[in-house]
Amino acid sequence: MMPDTVENQKEYPQPSSQKPECGFPIAKIGVVFSLVTGTAVALCIDVLNTHDIKLARRLYSFLKPNDVLLGDRAFCAYADMVTITKLGCDAIFRKHQSRTTTMQKGKIVGDCDKLVTWYKPKSCPKGLNKDEFDALPSSITVREVYYYVVIPGFRTQQVSLITTLLDKAAYSTLEIVGIYGKR
Known part of the structure; x- marks a missing residue:
């Protein structure tokens, strides 16, 4: 969830299950972490209704x-x-x-x-x-x-x-x- 600003509502609309203006914009975040170091290797952000696999496919390019x-x-x-x-x-x-x-x-x-x-x-x-x-x-x-x-x-x-x-x-x-x- 993020602050309910006009900019955030435009970029990350709130879920359709929420009544208009009665919720917060929500972003879907995909991250690749290193198991060895515990650090984030790559990150992508999209709208809430994006499936996890679509985020993951965008992160494959960071794999070595x-x-x-x-x-x-x-x-x-x-x-x-x-x-x-x-x-x-x-x-x-x-x-x-x-x-x-x-x-x-x-x-x-x-x-x-x-x-x-x-x-x-x-x-x-x-x-x-x-x-x-x-x-x-x-x-x-x-x-x-x-x-x-x-x-x-x-x-x-x-x-x-x-x-x-x-x-x-x-x-x-x-x-x-x-x-x-x-x-």
């Missing part, structure tokens, strides 16, 4: 080769995994809830750890233009890692991570879970 990008389910999309790997970077994202997979499919590389093939979507997703969509490869291989959150007195929760860090010898299952846990 060998960076590992951590993110939640909103970022775990086919096009983004491809884009990040083309930059020479890797990603660890929580698997989006609409993507269903089982341990029966894919190449099992360890307990709760497998390599799976993702196929290009049949239609162009929102946020991509036709040229960007057409440039995507027909498939990519990603690694899916499962782990469980056990809290006494609560239902055990399974968490699925998707990563482009495919080499189990270089990045163990436990290391990937640990890196994501730092997020």
Whole structure:
């Protein structure tokens, strides 16, 4: 939220759910932080109704080769995994809830750890233009890692991570879970 000035209302209109002149302008802010230093590496600001992934895509240009990008389910999309790997970077994202997979499919590389093939979507997703969509490869291989959150007195929760860090010898299952846990 920001001060209710005419300039701010013009640039960052308040949500449509608020009655006119009964709220504050709200900006959506996307930031890339360094896990090593804790500093902000890049920042972008847009209007409230901008989806997080659109902000993130504007920040990809600040990634350097060998960076590992951590993110939640909103970022775990086919096009983004491809884009990040083309930059020479890797990603660890929580698997989006609409993507269903089982341990029966894919190449099992360890307990709760497998390599799976993702196929290009049949239609162009929102946020991509036709040229960007057409440039995507027909498939990519990603690694899916499962782990469980056990809290006494609560239902055990399974968490699925998707990563482009495919080499189990270089990045163990436990290391990937640990890196994501730092997020």
